[in-house]
Amino acid sequence: MTKERVKVYFDGFNMYHALHHLRENHLKWVNLHKLSKRLIRPRTQELAGVVYCSALATHFTGTKDHSKLSRHTAYKDALEAKGVDCRMGKFAKRDLFFTRHNYRAKWKRREEKQTDVRIAISVIEDAYENEFDAALVVSCDSDLVPCFESVQKRFPEKRMVTVAPPGRKHNDELIALADEHLSIKTKQVRQCLFGARIVKNGSVVAARLSEYRP
Secondary structure: OOOEEEEEEEEHHHHHHHHHOOOOHHHHOEOHHHHHHHHOOOOOEEEEEEEEEEEOOHHHOOOOOHHHHHHHHHHHHHHHHOOOEEEEEEEEEEEEEEEEOOEEEEEEEEEEEOHHHHHHHHHHHHHHOOOOOEEEEEOOOHHHHHHHHHHHHHOOOOEEEEEEOOOOOOOHHHHHHOOEEEEOOHHHHHOOEOOOEEEEOOEEEEEOOHHHOO
């Protein structure tokens, strides 16, 4: 029997914030490739690939928040060592204003950009390249609704599955469009953590930082 090819797409920030709200920091050191294998049905499905979309906060370089960048960089290196395709966006500056009576203030804030678009493009391009029979999209973001609509219109034979990160509710618009919906359980994350060191070809490519120690 030919197995259904499944490719899993992670919204990095959606997943991170879901794990953060569980208040168990060590769960952020999760092996997404191993976790993806737990999301499929091995008797009838096979894992065709794992894509992680996020952005590195390079503007933290040399600041008091540099450790946040270090942790994310180490995590990205760990994922790549296990075969996860990391597709990174960037942070952009945004001007913010506040005006009241005779007072006016202006400041800049960094905002992550491109992740939703990168996920959508990745799914649609992979559909055209026939890299999957089913796409599992781990996100609760309604910005991905056009992606689901586009794939279903052009590739009605392919299945789109919405996957809620642990502790998060599904997005109603995505559920209405999806062929199936799944939820990641906290127990599954606990079973899929990286070890203290990630080794590839005999060399240590990433090490777990103290903040992620169980």
